[in-house]
Amino acid sequence: MDAKTLCLGTLILGDASGYEIKKMFEEGPFAHFQDVGYGSIYPALAKLLDEGLVIEVRAAPESVVDKGHPDKKVYSLTDTGREVFRQALAKTPGRDKIRSDAAFMMFFSEFLEPVHLRNVFDDYLAHYKSRADFMRTLDPTGVPQGRLFVRGLGQAFYDAVVEYMDANRDMIMKPDAGSNRAAE
Amino acid sequence: MDAKTLCLGTLILGDASGYEIKKMFEEGPFAHFQDVGYGSIYPALAKLLDEGLVIEVRAAPESVVDKGHPDKKVYSLTDTGREVFRQALAKTPGRDKIRSDAAFMMFFSEFLEPVHLRNVFDDYLAHYKSRADFMRTLDPTGVPQGRLFVRGLGQAFYDAVVEYMDANRDMIMKPDAGSNRAAE
DNA sequence: ATAACCATGTAAATGGTTACATGATTAG
DNA sequence: CTAATCATGTAACCATTTACATGGTTAT
Numbered sequence A, B: 001m002d003a004k005t006l007c008l009g010t011l012i013l014g015d016a017s018g019y020e021i022k023k024m025f026e027e028g029p030f031a032h033f034q035d036v037g038y039g040s041i042y043p044a045l046a047k048l049l050d051e052g053l054v055i056e057v058r059a060a061p062e063s064v065v066d067k068g069h070p071d072k073k074v075y076s077l078t079d080t081g082r083e084v085f086r087q088a089l090a091k092t093p094g095r096d097k098i099r100s101d102a103a104f105m106m107f108f109s110e111f112l113e114p115v116h117l118r119n120v121f122d123d124y125l126a127h128y129k130s131r132a133d134f135m136r137t138l139d140p141t142g143v144p145q146g147r148l149f150v151r152g153l154g155q156a157f158y159d160a161v162v163e164y165m166d167a168n169r170d171m172i173m174k175p176d177a178g179s180n181r182a183a184e
Numbered sequence C: 001a002t003a004a005c006c007a008t009g010t011a012a013a014t015g016g017t018t019a020c021a022t023g024a025t026t027a028g
Numbered sequence D: 001c002t003a004a005t006c007a008t009g010t011a012a013c014c015a016t017t018t019a020c021a022t023g024g025t026t027a028t
Helices: A003-011 A018-026 A038-050 A064-068 A079-089 A101-107 A114-136 A145-167 A169-173 B003-011 B018-026 B038-050 B064-068 B079-089 B101-107 B114-136 B145-167 B169-173
Strands: A054-057 A074-077 A097-099 B054-057 B074-077 B097-099
Touching: A003 A018, A003 A038, A003 A054, A003 A074, A003 A079, A003 B101, A018 A038, A038 A054, A038 A074, A074 A079, A101 A114, A101 B003, A101 B145, A114 A145, A114 A169, A145 A169, A145 B101, A145 B145, A145 B169, A169 B145, B003 B018, B003 B038, B003 B054, B003 B074, B003 B079, B018 B038, B038 B054, B038 B074, B074 B079, B101 B114, B114 B145, B114 B169, B145 B169
Parallel strands: none
Antiparallel strands: A054 A074, A097 B097, B054 B074
């Protein structure tokens, strides 16, 4: 999924600014399966505007909360944008892409200093723990099934990682009991 | 992790050709947490050769299996290469990067045609099932702990996805029972 | 024969990340 | 007053993906 489609997806959930879109990928509903930075979002929004898939709208006057932020740009999907998004969803998705540098490092645990290994392990576990905890705080009320399903999938993934790491800490942390001779 | 470090990692496990390195990322021990194509591997190997981190070696004469493949190039790590790899492992790893187009699609299940949704779901599940099954065929004998740990982590991940999807098929596949009105 | 696989490589296109540049507002 | 957060955007750099180009071998 390119940044453009990602933006269309967030906008179909409601009007938003570039800043708000980023937030959705940081702590929102997409957090566990997609990722984008400002450097992708702003150019993507500019292109979408160019192509007529989104328009710039003033934030609803009711939300005068935005009084002090005159430079905030809120985008809204056009009908064409909605249609293009539907077409993007109709394609066959590619395989999941996972890049875990931490897992790569732990794979080579014998080449890491014990202190460093412990840090990598603990940081990794702590991160997944906090993600799992965060997801548990979300309210499922009124959320469509597809979204709940994907949320649950993320939750299942986080929980599995945490559970496995808690259960197998010793396996990687304790010095190797001779079984590594063969593969060196 | 850039393609260069990834290549160093596979080569520390033993001499290999570009083609063999790719295989490792397709069906080998890295399959579930990293991914690279030929377009990354061959240029990376060329650079590593340039920098003196690897050398080209003839495949061991014993393995005359390679008789008919004179253009096969086997690479081997130099001491510098080993050292550079260790340094790469000593750094703090970045966060896992996950991009799941399929999850993104399922998130927006209301916008997908039922047939397409079913296809996406079934393909996704089938893929994770086959990955999980494959990992169960691997022999743990003589494999160092770090590698076993990461293998188990991948296994736990695959199993969690399969289990969750099997258990919650109805949730996403059955037409929405009115709870989606709110977020539309 | 012919498909599948082994095997290597390049070039162009695509797209993402990082660093830079700026400035207002809010909470402590 | 100072740090954090809100807010947008560009340019250079970096890296990957895709398409192209080639050709040998093995199994059916």
